Amino acid sequence: MYGFVVIKYSEIGTKGKNRKIFESKLMNNIVLQLNHSVKVKKIYGRIIVFPKDNIKIDKKMLYSLKKVFGIKSISPAIEVEKDYNDIKNKIIWLLKENHVESGTFKIDARRTDKSFPIRSFDLNKKLGEDILNEFNKLTVDVHKPEYLIKVEIRQELSFVYFENIECFAGYPVGAGGKASIMLSGGIDSPVAAWTMMKRGLKLNAISFYSPPSNGEKTIFKLLELSKKLSEFYPFNFYHYIIPFTEVQMAIKKLKKDSYSLIMQRRSMLRIASKLAWHTGSAALITGENLGQVASQTLENMITISEATDMLILRPLIGYEKLDIVRKSKEIGTYDISILPYKDSCVAFLPKSPATKSFVDKIKLMENKIEDIKTLELNALNNSLVYIIKNGSIIDNYVFSEKEGLNNE
Incomplete structure (x- = not known):
């Protein structure tokens, strides 16, 4: 179902010239925690965890990831093409796959790849309209939505997700002696x-x-x-x-x-x-x-x-x-x-x-x-x-x- 897991961190992001050292330790610890069953890739402000071979992203994997210190949150995600229709269709598929039929939602799109032609504000508005047309029992709530649908358009990789599982944050084990x-x-x-x-x-x-x-x-x-x-x-x-x-x-x-x-x-x-x-x-x-x-x-x-x-x-x-x-x-x-x-x-x-x-x-x-x-x-x-x-x-x-x- 999901292609990879998006890792966010907090305190590590406050580091200066030694930030790469902390990121490297965190990436290494993720691989060790999951017994070398994954590959990891760093993009700016994020670490992406890809399962190897036929290994699935399931509750067991997410439970193990949650216990890795240094991680603020984890989000299982799916890759999208830098194409509006693909983004829209993947979001609709993701909601249906998770049996989301009613409730409140918000689209939060971030476009760091400026070659993508639609600005973040316009992308939020357009996707919101199409989601409302597809799901007539969903409504928009920009303050406290039940489903916060994230869209990240980056040069290295573009993806969508709406689960945000909070973790323990801190620093990766081994970074402090x-x-x-x-x-x-x-x-x-x-x-x-x-x-x-x-x-x-x-x-x-x-x-x-x-x-x-x-x-x-x-x-x-x-x-x-x-x-x-x-x-x-x-x-x-x-x-x-x-x-x-x-x-x-x-x-x-x-x-x-x-x-x-x-x-x-x-x-x-x-x-x-x-x-x-x-x-x-x-x-x-x-x-x-x-x-x-x-x-x-x-x-x-x-x-x-x-x-x-x-x-x-x-x-x-x-x-x-x-x-x-x-x-x-x-x-x-x-x-x-x-x-x-x-x-x-x-x-x-x-x-x-x-x-x-x-x-x-x-x-x-x-x-x-x-x-x-x-x-x-x-x-x-x-x-x-x-x-x-x-x-x-x-x-x-x-x-x-x-x-x-x-x-x-």
Whole structure:
């Protein structure tokens, strides 16, 4: 039915001399997202997606395209000749094919190819008259039409369409560098990951679990979150799941219960930073939200952050919780996040966690933990690694089997 899909973008269009770089990344991501089943062509202000061979433009393809960051909207379209009668007949065919018989419409024609003899204003008027003659139950509404019929007369290609499917916009993944998301099983961190992918960051995920307090069900939940996020990610998505029990037990032996959560978070940051550097990430991302829980007071975030020199991005720091919940429902992670499987910190959650801490005091406590660096390195080397693509696990292994790190 349709010959190709017209891609529009917004923020990319504001770029100057480096605009071509963003357009190129977006085109590459489209091809990767659709598993090389399409070809792409750039015309000014638009990207055109052509299906290969006998592949049809269907709901599945449009659903996949909608999840490519950098795209503002998608419109399945049909090519027209630079001939008035062909344009008119294609519009009539398109409306009939979509069973449009009544309602309101507007013609919006743009003629960037000035060799076409009819001016845009006149083309709008003439096509509108012919559509009214063909469909006696349709009426014109230039302000809020039910069907906005677009006609683009360009030098490279001319086409018509009336569907305009809104997407998530942002920047193409990979345009903004790489970071590692500290992905818990909660509501916030998947939204933080999604938000930073939308800003163009490539990601991998780092999670912790505490066997035997939590095990297979926790890993299942974490992987389901990664699978959902990978639907918005055109590359292979790496997820590192780190066993944290030995570190937690060593912290527990200090019998500094109210500060144990802060020390756990600091240890997680040290491990995550080591792994992030190893994977080429320039920053860590968390789902922290100021004041939401004891470890996320300003004083405790300062103490926890001191454990690493790596930049920590907190995209949700000032969000309302209800806004985060709404976004998690929109992107499809909410129902996974509320599964009743404990994450690592919940397994060792103190009864009365401190809401205020001081770096020097916490460091004195940490110095009493025997072989903390060795325990953290062992945890990292024993981590489970999963590679995920388009919602499916394509490979998995133990970190030390293929990568592995030492204390240097």
